[in-house]
Every structure is written in C-alpha cells, then in structure tokens.
Amino acid sequence: MHQGTEHRSGDGKMTVLRAFSIAMVLGMAIQAQLACADGRLPQGGSYELTTRLELPHLERWAVDKKTIICLPIYLNDDELPIPIVSANNPFAKCWSANVTIKAAELEYDIVCPGRGAAKGHAVYLITADTFSGRVAMVLGAKNMTMTELQEARRIGYCSPGALGSVTRF
Numbered sequence: 001m002h003q004g005t006e007h008r009s010g011d012g013k014m015t016v017l018r019a020f021s022i023a024m025v026l027g028m029a030i031q032a033q034l035a036c037a038d039g040r041l042p043q044g045g046s047y048e049l050t051t052r053l054e055l056p057h058l059e060r061w062a063v064d065k066k067t068i069i070c071l072p073i074y075l076n077d078d079e080l081p082i083p084i085v086s087a088n089n090p091f092a093k094c095w096s097a098n099v100t101i102k103a104a105e106l107e108y109d110i111v112c113p114g115r116g117a118a119k120g121h122a123v124y125l126i127t128a129d130t131f132s133g134r135v136a137m138v139l140g141a142k143n144m145t146m147t148e149l150q151e152a153r154r155i156g157y158c159s160p161g162a163l164g165s166v167t168r169f
Contacts, residue, residue: 041081041101041106041126042071042082042106042124042126042130042131042152042154043071043073043128043129043154044071044072044073044074044158045070045071045154045155045156045157045158046068046069046070046154046155046156046157046158047068047069047070047071047131047152047153047154047155048066048067048068048152048153048155049066049067049068049069049085049150049151049152050064050065050066050067050150050151050152051064051065051067051085051086051148051149051150051151052064052065052148052149053086053146053147053148053149054146054147054148054149055145055146056145056146065085067085068155069083069085069152070158071158072158077095079095079096080094080095080096080108080110080122081096081099081106081108081122082106082122082124082131082133082150084110084120084135084137084148085148085150086146086148089118089137090112090117090118090139090140091110091112091118091120091137093112093113094110094111094112094113094117094118094120095110095111096108096109096110096111096122097109097110097111104125104126104127105123105124105125105126106122106123106124106126106131106133107121107122107123107124108121108122109121109122110122110135110137112140114140116140116141117140118137118138118139118140119137119138119140120135120136120137120138121135121136122134122135122136124150129153129154130151130152130153130154131150131151131152132149132150132151132152133149133150134147134148134149134150135147135148135150
C-alpha cells in the first residue's frame with residue numbers, strides 16, 4: 001500500500017507539472033492573439049514604402065514617392081498603426097479609433113482634435129512582410145478630399161533611434 005501511495009504522489013506532481021505546461025502554452029497563445037488585436041499588424045520593423053497622393057479628377061498627375069518608415073513593435077493608444085507620409089498633412093496629432101482586424105485586413109478611422117479638423121479612414125491588406133492600403137482623407141473645414149495609396153515591404157529591423165521615424169528619398 002505504501003508503494004501505491006508514492007505512485008499517486010508522483011502522479012500528483014506530474015499532473016501539476018502537466019497543468020503548468022498547458023497553462024504556459026495557452027498563455028503564450030493568448031498573448032499572440034492579443035498582440036494581433038492590439039494593432040501589432042503589420043509587424044514592427046523597417047519598411048520601404050511607396051506612396052501616391054491622389055486628388056479627385058487629378059489621378060494621372062499623381063507621382064509615386066519612396067520612403068523608409070520604422071513601425072514600432074508595440075503601439076500606444078494615441079498612435080496611428082501606419083503613418084500618413086504625404087507632405088504637409090495635418091495628421092501628426094491625430095489618433096486611430098474603431099480599429100478592426102479581420103484575417104489579413106486592418107481598418108481604422110483617423111480622428112483629429114478640434115472643431116472642423118481633418119479626418120480619415122484607412123484600410124490595409126497585410127501579409128507577413130508587406131502591406132498595401134488606401135487612406136481616404138478629408139482636410140477639415142476645407143472639405144478637400146484626397147487618398148493616399150501605400151504599398152510597403154519589410155526590409156529589416158529598425159535601429160533603436162529610428163523608431164517611429166520616416167526617411168524620405
């Protein structure tokens with residue numbers, strides 16, 4: 001009987017170890033799921049971004065521009081998941097709202113402070129190392145509309161000093 005008791009005690013230790021292992025695996029899976037829901041799509045890193053700013057009825061005059069951006073691994077609540085990089089845009093102090101991630105699609109509204117402020121709506125398709133999207137923008141009280149088209153591919157990791165930066169070339 002003494003031997004059977006030891007065996008059960010060993011089983012109890014094994015059960016605790018097994019339960020702990022299962023809890024660790026589930027915790028990691030939940031963290032990965034939350035990371036995607038928190039806006040870690042696309043993954044953080046350095047991206048070569050090609051943009052084109054289109055104005056209504058002037059699409060043929062749009063020019064592609066290349067830029068290198070650095071997306072952070074984690075976003076703060078007040079950050080846009082992907083920056084708007086067109087020159088002279090009023091979105092520097094704006095934030096994202098109504099963020100949704102469905103499969104490989106990231107969608108959000110861009111909200112700016114103040115009455116008659118600029119606003120926008122972004123929709124992106126995201127893969128492991130690329131994203132492409134359209135940002136429809138209305139420039140506040142001017143009621144001027146435009147669309148920024150973006151296509152990017154990940155080219156590596158960011159240097160610590162480059163986080164959140166935009167380099168134009």
